[in-house]
Amino acid sequence: MKFLDQAKIFVKSGDGGAGACSFRREKYIEFGGPDGGDGGRGGDVILECVANLNTLIDYRYQQHFKAQIGHHGQGRNKTGGKGNDVVLKVPVGTQVLDEDKETVLADLTEAGQRLVLLRGGDGGFGNAHFKSSTNQAPRRFDEGWPGEERWIWLRLKLIADAGLVGLPNAGKSTFLAAVTRARPKIADYPFTTLHPNLGVVTLGDEEFVVADIPGLIEGAHEGAGIGDRFLGHIERCRVLLHLIDGTEEDVAETYRVVRHELAAYGGGLDAKPEVVALNKCDSLTPEDIEAKLAALRDACGAPVLPLSGVSGIGLKPVLARLFEHIKEAREAEPSVPAASSAFGAGKRPTPGFAAAATAAEDDDAEDGRYGPDGEWIWNDEEEEEGDE
Ligand SMILES: Nc1nc2c(ncn2[C@@H]2O[C@H](COP(=O)(O)OP(=O)(O)OP(=O)(O)O)[C@@H](O)[C@H]2O)c(=O)[nH]1
């Protein structure tokens, strides 16, 4: 499956259906009266987080999503039906950003989470709604309330427990292939990996997910190489595994280059727990290994593990060390609250997206009410009237 981690889409919820204006009229039956039904509500735009998806590629081919409008009301007091919702399926770890690509509207981090992004407009009232003792034959009927529309960005930030970082050719993909069933492309030229790969490590009864991302080079934060475009995918990792190619001359310098790029990217990457490992130990002499481990230890100030992805030496201790950090972080982390709970369906008249979020928190924040003739009276209108 093709990998795509950003997509800009247009979403629109359905307008409400119009109310009907109708009177009962049957031969030999007196006192017919108004019987125009209300319109139905427009469909909502719903985001659903699903487990077996790890790309936004579907949104490359279709970018406009509109929910169905509500059905109109009809005579004989027939209320219109609700318009069909559109349900957009997104992978776990998808963030919904506003058109400015900065404001995070929602973050879907658990499979099964559903979020009503835009609520459909309410249906308009039919004339039966407006009958009263003083107006027994109202001809008033309302149009439906309009739905909402907006452009949004979907941005996928894969959810993995451990992230692999290092220069190109450090052996990140080889490591992923050695410890998981993932089969990423491996070759001895830089930038073999062009998009992130995930794999699941099984360690006894425990499991965790490892993400392999394209290599970083000096100046990646300014766009060199593939740049730091994919670093977002390890922002949510609990620990980073920093692989260093042991066949490099100056391993300490290599370490510093990658650390510098992580710090320049920001997003808390340089503050994450890090496990440093010297890779390709199979092609080094024992003296070389000792010397390079010592040099690296001085550079990072922490123990460094020797490793070889190709021959499988030292994989277990590295995985165990990674898992220690992951376990610690899992225990410390409270479970993520469901994003969908933050947004409740609003009330008539259709509030904007942001208003819907606040209305859900403050339920009795009514901004108006219906007058005796069924017309909507805003609270501030009433105040003005009182002042006069
Ligand atoms: N001798 C030896 N060679 C290795 C080892 N691990 C990887 N290699 C070789 O190093 C080269 C690069 O390996 P990759 O796994 O593609 O490296 P990468 O870090 O994923 O590289 P990019 O995807 O380009 O960033 C390949 O030719 C591998 O065979 C190792 O442990 N020992």
Ligand SMILES: [Mg+2]
């Ligand atoms: Mg690779």
